[in-house]
Amino acid sequence: RASSCITPPLSSAAGMATTDDNLWPVAYNGLSGELDGSKVNTFTRGKCIRLSDGEEMVTPKSFLLKAEGKTEITPSDQSNWKKLIEVRDNSERTRNLQHIIDSGLLSPTDKGLRRRRRMSSTDYSTSAKVRRSKTSATSVGPEHSEESGNLHTLLKDLTRALKSSSYGCTADQQTAMKKWRSDGRILKQNSDVTVRPELTIGVVGRTGVGKSSLLNAIIKEPNLLPVSSHKACTSVAIKIRSSSKVGGKYSACIDFLTRKEWQEELKSLCDDIANYGQLESGSLSSRRPPDRESKKIRDIAVGKLKAVYGDSAVDKSYKELKKTPMMVDAFQNESREYIEAPTSGDLGEQLNKFVVALSRTASGGGESPALSSPASGGVEWWPLVNSISIFIPTCEFLPEGVVLVDLPGKGDANTARAAVTEDILKECDWVWIVCPMTRTTSDITFVDQIDDELRRQLSLDGQTHELVVICTMTDLLTKNDVPTEIQSFNLLEQAAGKTMQKKKILVAKARNKWAKAEIERECQEHARESAGTGESRGHTTKVFTVSANDYYELSRAAESTLQPEPVNPQLYDTVDDTEIPDLQHYLQGAGSAALQEKVQRDKTASQLLAKEMHLSLADKGTQDSQKRLVVKQKFDTDLVSVTKSDTENIIEDFKGTVHGADCFGKLQTMLDEGIKLAVENAKSEVTRWAKLNVHTYRAVCLRFGEFRGTRDEPISFNSDLARPIIYKLSQVWEEVFSTTDGKIHQLAQKALQTLKDKFDERVTHFRQLLSTGFDISGERLNPAKMRADRLIKNSSQTLRKIVCEERKDTHREVKHAIQVELKKAYHKCGEQKGQGTLERMKSIMNDSVTEGTPLPKVFEAAKQSLMKHCNGITERISVELSRFGEEISSAVSFQHLWTSPDDARSIAKSTTDIQEIVSKLLQL
Numbered sequence: 001r002a003s004s005c006i007t008p009p010l011s012s013a014a015g016m017a018t019t020d021d022n023l024w025p026v027a028y029n030g031l032s033g034e035l036d037g038s039k040v041n042t043f044t045r046g047k048c049i050r051l052s053d054g055e056e057m058v059t060p061k062s063f064l065l066k067a068e069g070k071t072e073i074t075p076s077d078q079s080n081w082k083k084l085i086e087v088r089d090n091s092e093r094t095r096n097l098q099h100i101i102d103s104g105l106l107s108p109t110d111k112g113l114r115r116r117r118r119m120s121s122t123d124y125s126t127s128a129k130v131r132r133s134k135t136s137a138t139s140v141g142p143e144h145s146e147e148s149g150n151l152h153t154l155l156k157d158l159t160r161a162l163k164s165s166s167y168g169c170t171a172d173q174q175t176a177m178k179k180w181r182s183d184g185r186i187l188k189q190n191s192d193v194t195v196r197p198e199l200t201i202g203v204v205g206r207t208g209v210g211k212s213s214l215l216n217a218i219i220k221e222p223n224l225l226p227v228s229s230h231k232a233c234t235s236v237a238i239k240i241r242s243s244s245k246v247g248g249k250y251s252a253c254i255d256f257l258t259r260k261e262w263q264e265e266l267k268s269l270c271d272d273i274a275n276y277g278q279l280e281s282g283s284l285s286s287r288r289p290p291d292r293e294s295k296k297i298r299d300i301a302v303g304k305l306k307a308v309y310g311d312s313a314v315d316k317s318y319k320e321l322k323k324t325p326m327m328v329d330a331f332q333n334e335s336r337e338y339i340e341a342p343t344s345g346d347l348g349e350q351l352n353k354f355v356v357a358l359s360r361t362a363s364g365g366g367e368s369p370a371l372s373s374p375a376s377g378g379v380e381w382w383p384l385v386n387s388i389s390i391f392i393p394t395c396e397f398l399p400e401g402v403v404l405v406d407l408p409g410k411g412d413a414n415t416a417r418a419a420v421t422e423d424i425l426k427e428c429d430w431v432w433i434v435c436p437m438t439r440t441t442s443d444i445t446f447v448d449q450i451d452d453e454l455r456r457q458l459s460l461d462g463q464t465h466e467l468v469v470i471c472t473m474t475d476l477l478t479k480n481d482v483p484t485e486i487q488s489f490n491l492l493e494q495a496a497g498k499t500m501q502k503k504k505i506l507v508a509k510a511r512n513k514w515a516k517a518e519i520e521r522e523c524q525e526h527a528r529e530s531a532g533t534g535e536s537r538g539h540t541t542k543v544f545t546v547s548a549n550d551y552y553e554l555s556r557a558a559e560s561t562l563q564p565e566p567v568n569p570q571l572y573d574t575v576d577d578t579e580i581p582d583l584q585h586y587l588q589g590a591g592s593a594a595l596q597e598k599v600q601r602d603k604t605a606s607q608l609l610a611k612e613m614h615l616s617l618a619d620k621g622t623q624d625s626q627k628r629l630v631v632k633q634k635f636d637t638d639l640v641s642v643t644k645s646d647t648e649n650i651i652e653d654f655k656g657t658v659h660g661a662d663c664f665g666k667l668q669t670m671l672d673e674g675i676k677l678a679v680e681n682a683k684s685e686v687t688r689w690a691k692l693n694v695h696t697y698r699a700v701c702l703r704f705g706e707f708r709g710t711r712d713e714p715i716s717f718n719s720d721l722a723r724p725i726i727y728k729l730s731q732v733w734e735e736v737f738s739t740t741d742g743k744i745h746q747l748a749q750k751a752l753q754t755l756k757d758k759f760d761e762r763v764t765h766f767r768q769l770l771s772t773g774f775d776i777s778g779e780r781l782n783p784a785k786m787r788a789d790r791l792i793k794n795s796s797q798t799l800r801k802i803v804c805e806e807r808k809d810t811h812r813e814v815k816h817a818i819q820v821e822l823k824k825a826y827h828k829c830g831e832q833k834g835q836g837t838l839e840r841m842k843s844i845m846n847d848s849v850t851e852g853t854p855l856p857k858v859f860e861a862a863k864q865s866l867m868k869h870c871n872g873i874t875e876r877i878s879v880e881l882s883r884f885g886e887e888i889s890s891a892v893s894f895q896h897l898w899t900s901p902d903d904a905r906s907i908a909k910s911t912t913d914i915q916e917i918v919s920k921l922l923q924l
Contacts, residue, residue, distance in 0.1 A: 005838075024059045106195045127241065148191055148599050151606060154921050155188035161914045172895035173907055176616070179892045183330040183609055192604040196595045200403045201587075202425055205434035208484075210472040210548065211406055214434060215240065217548035217580050218587065220396045220555070223345035224250075224390070225406060226356045231504035235355060237387045237421050238406040242395040247339055253389045254354050254381075256335040257417075259711060262384060263322065267306075268702045270303040270470045271830065275695050287293035309378035323730070344392065354388060386421050397584040399591025418706065426808045430590070431463045437515060437545060441591045453731040455526070455721045456726055460733055464527060464803070467541045469519050470583070474512055475547035475570035477504050485511060496810035508571055512545035519543050544583050547571065551578040590690040608790035612893060615782040617911055619896035621904030627774050628898040634769060635897070639678040639762050640889050646758040647885030651878045652750040658877075663743040664870050666732050669864060674728030677923065678721060682849040686842060701829035701841065705819055718819045721849060725814050725862065739800050743746075748799045748877045754793050755881060759888050761783075786891040795884040799877060806873045810866065819867035821858045822848055 015216075034077065160399070162181040202212050212225040224896045226236065230789035259266070276298035308326050316324060341347035398404065404423055408417075458464050486495050489510040495503045527539040550569040572578055575782050590792070622628045658664055700707040705717035736743050763785070767778035825848035829841040848854050855863070896904070908915075 007013070007773055021449060026204075043305055045730070046843050054563045078090065086535055088798075103181060138505065143482065144776065148602070150192040151599075152188060152919075153924060154163050154917055154924075155184055157190055158914065158917045158921070159184040159188055160910075161917060165911050171865065172891065173899065173903070176892045176895050178612055179890075180609070185605050187602060187609065190598075191606065197598045198403060199430070199590060199594045200405060200424075200428045201430045201432060202405045202407050202428035203432045203591075204407050204425070209434050209436045211434050213548040214470060214472055215404055215406055217546070217551050218404070218584055221344040221392065221393065222552050223348045224392070224474045226348060226352050235266065236380050236385045236417060237408060237424055238355070239424075240392065240398070240404045240406070241386070241387045241390070241402070242392050242398045242400055246391050248393050249688045250344050251338065251340040251391045251392070252347060252351060253391075254337040254339070255361060255386045255388070256337070256384050257386050258335055263385075265383075267318050267752035268320060268699075269301040269304055270321065272297050272695075272699055273305075273314065274853045275698050293692050297695060297699055299507060304383040307383050328397055345391070351390075353386070354385045356382060358852075366631050384743075386417055387424075397587065399588055399595075401595065402587065402591045422812075426812075428463070430468065431458055432468045432470055434470045434472055435510070437474040437476070444789055453714075453716060456730065457811075458724070459526075462734075462737070464523070465539055467523055467539070468542045468586075469470065469541060471512070471515055471519075471543065471545045472548065474508060474545045475572060475578075477508055477511075477571060479504075491516065504571055505573065505577070509577070515545055516543040519541045528571075542586070544579050544586075546580050547581060548580065550728055551575060551580040554578065554868065560623075604792060606795065606921055607924065608786055608793075612783045612786035612916045614788065614915070614918045614922065615786065616893065616896050617906060617908065617915055619780055619783075619899070621899040621901040622776065622897060623901055625900070627776070628900065631770065631774060631776070634766070635891070635894055639766050639894075642762055643759055643885060643889035644714075646762075647755060647882060649886075650751050650758070651881050655874055655878065656748060658744060658747050658874055659870075663736060663747065664867075664874075666743075667729065667736050667870065668867065670728040670732050671725065671863060675855065675863055676874060677724035677728065679856060680861055681724050682721060683846065685717075686849060688852040689720075690838060690842045691716060694841075697838060697841055698832070701826040702824050706821055709835055716815075718815045718822070721818050721858065722815045722862065726811060727860075729814075731810060733807075733811070737803065737810070739804050742803065744873065744877075745800065745803045748803065748881075749796060751881055752792060752795055752799060752884065754787060755885055756888070759788060759885075770897075778898060781894075783896070784888075788895040790890045791884060791887050796881060798880055802873070802876050806869075806876070810873070813865045813869045814862045817862040818858055821861040824848075 159181050162177050162184065163176070203215060205211055210227075213227045216222050216225050216227065218239065219242075224240075225264070276294055302314050305321070309316075309321060309324050313321060313324070339347070339350050367665075392398070394400065405428065407421055407424065458467075458871055479500060482500065485507040486492060486503065491506065491510060495506055498506065505689060520543060523541040524539060547570070550572045554572065556577045566655040575581060622631065689700075692700070692715070700715050700717060706714065707716075708714040734742065739745050763781055767781050770776035770780075771778050822845075825844055827842050832840050832844075849858055852858075852860060899907070
């Protein structure tokens with residue numbers, strides 16, 4: 001799609017005024033099409049298009065001539081070309097954004113850099129199937145750089161040699177070398193010394209628990225993310241990663257809402273203000289005056305409108321605001337902005353207007369001057385921001401490839417930002433849960449620190465197997481709490497004769513130790529409840545009790561090289577007591593382990609390819625021409641066709657088993673039980689919603705059942721209806737979807753291994769046929785074994801990834817289907833006005849959740865959506881099994897059997913350099 005292209009600045013302002021090729025704008029990394037059968041997938045910065053085979057260069061003019069069979073180019077053709085690549089003006093921000101692309105920090109198709117579209121229900125359920133490979137273009141550490149660098153160099157030489165050596169080969173050998181070159185190119189890209197596995201860590205928790213302060217402390221940049229001592233600051237998802245390619249500078253890419261997304265939120269904000277006015281006048285309800293939450297909802301809406309349109313916005317209608325010029329134009333330059341600063345503090349200052357909701361409320365604030373660029377000051381951009389990616393110079397405590405994501409919390413009032421948060425949460429490899437240590441031992445409960453829906457979601461996503469919990473603000477301990485805590489922890493003897501400060505430290509350490517044990521116990525208990533079996537199934541919990549404030553103070557003093565700086569920690573007296581260093585080392589270890597696993601995986605795959613090539617190229621060929629012909633025929637009839645039949649049978653067996661009683665059948669049983677509970681519970685949920693203020697109720701409906709408002713825990717009508725279903729599903733979820741011993745994973749891997757075993761049987765039979773009937777050594781089939789071993793490793797990893805992705809998508813189908821089915825009802829509720837509004841909204845929702853027989857439509861839709869998604873999982877796995885069957889039985893590893901000795905000698909002579917490279921690969 002052309003809108004995801006990043007285009008270099010035009011070399012001429014009159015670029016579209018003539019048919020001269022020198023004045024045509026050129027796209028960069030984005031357009032795909034076909035020209036004479038060749039894929040057009042890359043564009044240079046010059047005036048030409050480079051084809052994928054690298055042999056032909058064409059100008060945009062000649063491209064259109066050839067592609068459309070024209071003899072000349074008209075002005076309208078040029079206009080269409082301009083629209084196609086969406087050329088932007090030659091501005092400073094264009095060059096800055098191009099810099100971040102050229103540095104390899106983000107690709108033009110990265111989620112943070114592309115214009116999004118609203119996903120349909122089909123897109124939502126299949127989005128994981130097209131998810132891009134999770135790698136990050138960053139430098140590796142010295143411990144693995146030499147080995148990875150050698151491997152990458154050899155693979156680069158191999159792909160180059162394969163291309164240049166294939167011209168003197170037979171057609172079959174050329175096919176084999178083309179396939180080897182393709183495999184080698186993939187391995188080369190993966191083993192690139194600048195490519196590191198991306199490990200995404202989502203940091204979640206209630207608002208105001210200190211997530212931003214924690215991340216600042218981990219990367220030792222106290223002024224990077226905005227923090228506040230009295231309110232939550234982070235309003236959008238922020239990704240942080242380090243890179244050696246940023247030249248020592250700090251930079252950020254801000255992704256804004258699209259114009260359509262903002263207009264949808266604008267309508268909701270205008271409705272919030274109008275609804276409050278009706279509530280205040282008594283036209284909505286004669287019984288309920290505006291409460292505190294209604295006023296806060298209105299204040300949030302007013303603050304956003306003032307920030308974007310100025311103070312006069314509150315007096316205008318939605319239609320008037322759509323025509324009103326915005327104080328800031330975030331929709332230019334494809335809704336993106338790039339900023340750069342020499343220090344983290346400078347970047348943090350510039351980020352404030354994009355992240356922090358400032359002082360524009362219903363009652364305050366003068367109007368800021370209209371400005372046209374985010375680089376200018378005094379303007380608040382935060383209502384228009386969707387997500388932010390931050391890049392910092394190489395950091396000792398944030399390994400390159402590790403991405404920390406500061407998530408603002410679920411249930412965002414803006415549906416686009418909420419979708420971004422949901423997508424990031426799905427893609428996270430790990431999730432860190434942050435909760436404050438601000439209570440005493442009598443009332444600390446970890447489970448209460450995260451909302452119910454998030455806790456269930458993390459469990460169903462499989463994120464609780466290796467759970468990391470971080471207790472922040474452990475330095476907050478008052479003098480009044482000390483005597484009580486000393487008694488609670490039996491510290492009377494140790495505390496005797498100590499100063500109050502020493503007693504506080506003693507209590508804090510005891511409290512930290514106690515909190516770790518309690519949280520681990522709660523997590524194990526919750527894991528057993530979620531599994532529904534009384535077993536925690538290998539769940540582990542790592543708990544850190546940290547103090548970011550004391551870490552800053554103590555580390556700053558420890559690093560002072562001139563004279564000791566005054567230290568003012570709240571509580572602790574050593575850096576280690578803050579446990580931030582422990583968390584930093586934990587993060588470093590995670591990055592190092594991921595890299596080590598990747599390097600070993602790349603090395604193993606490369607050596608299996610090398611073994612296959614070595615055995616194949618060393619083959620002397622078959623002398624008898626009649627034998628060569630018969631062997632080729634036997635290969636087609638006794639191996640290829642039979643393997644194809646085996647593959648079809650194994651896939652059919654897999655489909656039947658996976659939908660049987662022990663897998664999806666068990667899931668459907670629990671789904672039916674959950675729906676039965678949901679139907680029984682629906683009316684009581686509708687009644688409970690009616691206890692909300694009419695203003696809040698309407699705000700929820702205007703946002704299709706999802707609204708955070710001013711509450712810590714978001715309001716979700718959809719989740720309330722789905723809860724009984726999710727509860728029942730969770731009892732068998734691990735049994736079905738676990739990527740270690742779950743039924744789907746086991747059945748998929750079993751089918752894969754069965755297919756490999758069947759192929760081995762066919763190869764053994766084929767080997768016997770060759771040795772007895774044609775006097776051909778069975779050892780000549782070893783390349784096929786090498787290829788099968790390599791392919792089964794790749795397919796096994798692919799199947800595991802499919803199951804991992806689908807377990808996250810599948811349970812979300814229930815809530816999503818309910819939301820889609822209720823959209824008309826939500827819209828109708830939002831239109832209600834006048835006296836009795838709340839009663840009418842309640843009636844509408846009650847009818848909507850009970851309408852239909854034998855099952856209400858809303859729950860029937862949830863059931864059908866989930867089972868349809870399960871069918872999709874089966875098809876995904878079947879496609880991978882089919883692909884594996886085709887790959888292992890291909891002629892690539894057999895072509896030497898019907899190669900003549902003369903051709904074999906010619907090949908050996910022309911592939912001397914290839915064999916040398918292969919030998920070096922085998923010696924790694």
